[in-house]
Amino acid sequence: MSVSEKEVEAIVRQILGQLGGTPAAENAAAKQYSGSASVNCSSGAVMPKTAHVAVLVEKERFEVKEYPIPPVGDDDILVRVEGCGVCGTDAHEFKRDPFGLIPVALGHEGTGEIVQMGKNVKKDSAGKDLHVGDKVVTCMIFHDDPEITMFDLNKQNVGGADVYGLLPDDEVHLNGWFSDYIFIRKGSTVFNVSDLDLDSRILIEPAAVLVHAVERAKTTGILKFNSRVCVQGCGPIGLLCIAVLRTMGIEHITAVDGNAQRLAFAGRLGAEQTVNFGDYQGIEALTKAVYDSFGGHLADFAFQCTGNPKAHANIYKFIRNGGGLCELGFFVNGGDATINPHFDLCSKEINLVGSWVYTLRDYGTTFDFLRRAKAIGLPVTELITHRFPLAQINEALQTNLSMKGLKIAIVN
Ligand SMILES: NC(=O)c1ccc[n+]([C@@H]2O[C@H](COP(=O)([O-])OP(=O)(O)OC[C@H]3O[C@@H](n4cnc5c(N)ncnc54)[C@H](O)[C@@H]3O)[C@@H](O)[C@H]2O)c1
Ligand SMILES: [Zn+2]
Numbered sequence: 001m002s003v004s005e006k007e008v009e010a011i012v013r014q015i016l017g018q019l020g021g022t023p024a025a026e027n028a029a030a031k032q033y034s035g036s037a038s039v040n041c042s043s044g045a046v047m048p049k050t051a052h053v054a055v056l057v058e059k060e061r062f063e064v065k066e067y068p069i070p071p072v073g074d075d076d077i078l079v080r081v082e083g084c085g086v087c088g089t090d091a092h093e094f095k096r097d098p099f100g101l102i103p104v105a106l107g108h109e110g111t112g113e114i115v116q117m118g119k120n121v122k123k124d125s126a127g128k129d130l131h132v133g134d135k136v137v138t139c140m141i142f143h144d145d146p147e148i149t150m151f152d153l154n155k156q157n158v159g160g161a162d163v164y165g166l167l168p169d170d171e172v173h174l175n176g177w178f179s180d181y182i183f184i185r186k187g188s189t190v191f192n193v194s195d196l197d198l199d200s201r202i203l204i205e206p207a208a209v210l211v212h213a214v215e216r217a218k219t220t221g222i223l224k225f226n227s228r229v230c231v232q233g234c235g236p237i238g239l240l241c242i243a244v245l246r247t248m249g250i251e252h253i254t255a256v257d258g259n260a261q262r263l264a265f266a267g268r269l270g271a272e273q274t275v276n277f278g279d280y281q282g283i284e285a286l287t288k289a290v291y292d293s294f295g296g297h298l299a300d301f302a303f304q305c306t307g308n309p310k311a312h313a314n315i316y317k318f319i320r321n322g323g324g325l326c327e328l329g330f331f332v333n334g335g336d337a338t339i340n341p342h343f344d345l346c347s348k349e350i351n352l353v354g355s356w357v358y359t360l361r362d363y364g365t366t367f368d369f370l371r372r373a374k375a376i377g378l379p380v381t382e383l384i385t386h387r388f389p390l391a392q393i394n395e396a397l398q399t400n401l402s403m404k405g406l407k408i409a410i411v412n
Contacts, residue, residue, distance in 0.1 A: 047115060051174050051181035053105045054393040054410075059097055062106075062393045067173040074118035075186035079136060084110030084177035085202045085384070086400045086408040088331065089166070094397045101168055107410065108165030110177020111137045111193070111201035124192040126364055135196070137204050138164050138177075139189040139363050164188070178393055178410055189360065193367055199381035200370040202409050203240070207380075208366040210240045212358035213303060213328045214248070215365075220351040222324035223301050228252040230290055230299035230318050231271070233306035233329060234262035236383055236406050239269055241303050241328075243380050246270025247373045254293040256286075256318075262406075269378055287317040304329045309337035316344035323348070328355040387411045 051069050054062040072078050084107040092098055093106060114134050124130050125139070140163050164182060167175040174183035184190055193201055217223045229250055231241050234257035245253055246269065254273040255266035263274040273293035280286040291298055298320035304312055304327045312327060316339060319325055339345065345352070358366075373380045385405030388396035390412060400408045 048181075051179060052390060053173055053176065053180075054107070054178035054390060055103050055105055055169070055173075056094060056097075056101075057103050059102070060094060060394070060397075062094075062178070062397070064390060064393065065173075069174065069181055070172055070183060072116045072118055072183075073186075074120045076118050077114055077121055077130075077136070077184040077188075077190065078116040079112040079182045079184060080115045081110055081112040081177055081179050081182055081412055082135075082198055083112075083202050083387075083409055083411040084108075084165075085206065086396055086410070087205070088400075090178075091397060091400045092332070093166075095401060099166065101166065103169045104166070105169065105173065105176030105179060106165050107176040107178030108138070108140060108163065109202060109205040110165065110182065111135060111198065111204070112177075112182065115181075125189045125360070126191055128192045130190075130192055134192045135194040135201060136184075136190050137193055137201055138184060139191065139205075139208075139360060140166075140357070178390065180390065180412055191363060191367070196367065196370055197374075197381070198411070199384050199409075200374065203370065203380065203383060203407070204363070204366055206236055206407070207240050207244070207369060208358040208362045209237065209328070209355075210244045211365045211369055212362045213241065213326050213355040214244050215362060216328075216353045216355040217301060217303070217324060217326040220301075220324040220353060222322075222351055223250075225249050226252070227300040228254070228294040228297055230254050230256060230302040230315070231266070232256040232302065232304050232311055232315050232318075233308075234259065234266045235305065237328070238303070238305035239266060239383060239406070240380070241305055242266055242271050243269045243373050243378050244369055246378060247369055247376060252294060254290055254299070256290065265382070265406075268382075269380065283314055283317055286314065290318040299323060301325070307331070307334040309335045312337040313339050313344075316348070316350060319348070319350060321348045322351075324351040324353070326353050326355055331356070383407045384409050 049069060050066045052064050052066055055065045057063045087109050090106045114132050114136060121130055165176040172183050174181055229245055231238050234255050242253055242255060253271045255263055255271035256275045256277060257263050258278045263276055266274055275289045275293055277286055280289050299318050301324040302315050302319050304315045306329045384407045386399055386408045388410055390410055396408050396410055
């Protein structure tokens with residue numbers, strides 16, 4: 001940063017002073033102001049002097065605020081935001097502020113185009129060249145330790161320079177992807193993903209969760225090309241799980257959910273069979289349906305992709321003796337599950353792995369997954385069912401909370 005905090009504060013005050021007191025007046029005047037202010041950026045394109053940032057100012061209320069775009073230092077990157085997915089984490093923060101971040105600029109599943117960058121910025125975190133005009137994403141994980149997981153990160157300071165969309169507000173303000181410009185600072189994890197379309201780029205972050213889960217599953221040595229795999233839960237996480245498995249060549253996939261529409265989409269993403277638990281009374285009948293779906297076999301491997309403890313308890317029944325299970329459905333505490341350790345785990349010799357978020361290495365694999373999924377015709381980007389402009393950020397979050405659709409995105 002080449003401008004001091006005080007200077008930026010003074011500029012912000014001056015602008016806000018010009019804009020008037022009430023939020024409504026601020027927004028109306030902000031639009032007027034941005035129209036009249038422009039400078040040339042390093043690419044020669046005309047750029048506004050200010051950015052619009054959706055700031056969560058209180059629970060369940062974003063305000064789109066206008067801030068000056070700080071001068072881009074030698075190590076900084078200024079990105080024009082094209083879109084950003086709404087994550088469950090954003091919804092948690094919107095509803096309850098569990099991280100105590102308000103006021104905060106949210107949005108971490110974002111992507112956009114570099115419009116300006118400092119002279120020291122040459123490569124992305126994977127060593128790929130970076131130029132003005134390239135499309136990029138950031139990643140929550142620190143670039144200097146590619147093996148670090150979210151689990152390790154939690155023991156450190158999670159609010160590091162990388163976690164755009166969860167950073168506390170500061171003098172830069174352009175800290176989240178629910179905005180029209182984001183200011184990427186030195187030391188951030190950033191990837192050049194220019195070859196991916198906008199919708200695929202918006203899905204990178206959630207897809208990385210599944211790439212990681214499959215990597216965890218592979219450590220059991222059980223997941224093979226010809227494995228029979230059960231995926232329980234067909235929200236965005238389970239559906240992406242099916243797409244990752246199908247893209248890597250696994251064909252015998254049975255999806256389990258209670259929602260017929262989601263199960264139909266699971267079929268289009270690569271599930272060979274679907275089981276609607278609403279059609280069966282009791283765990284024996286449901287287990288029989290899964291068994292029948294594999295032509296008279298239990299699953300070799302299962303992925304648990306619901307946040308329902310009952311579903312965790314159920315899934316052991318669907319797995320053969322000596323089979324494997326990856327539990328990834330509990331990003332947050334969903335309560336306790338009751339299993340019978342003798343029948344469900346020991347005597348079946350189940351190989352159980354847990355999975356949480358991803359490592360930096362999973363990001364590269366995720367880009368490959370999205371390219372390959374598109375190449376084999378999987379409609380992965382149809383996961384984005386709702387698109388809202390930035391001005392309708394509150395509606396977007398409410399849509400997410402009301403469980404309508406699958407992936408909700410802000411698209412500029
Ligand atoms: N491991 C991670 O890093 C990670 C990352 C993100 C999300 N998650 C977790 O993954 C879970 C799924 O996320 P999502 O966005 O797909 O959620 P979602 O709520 O959209 O989907 C869950 C699906 O599970 C189905 N379901 C509920 N109970 C079921 C049951 N008993 N049997 C079968 N299906 C059942 C629902 O009908 C729904 O379609 C969430 O609980 C989330 O916390 C984990
Ligand atoms: Zn997320």
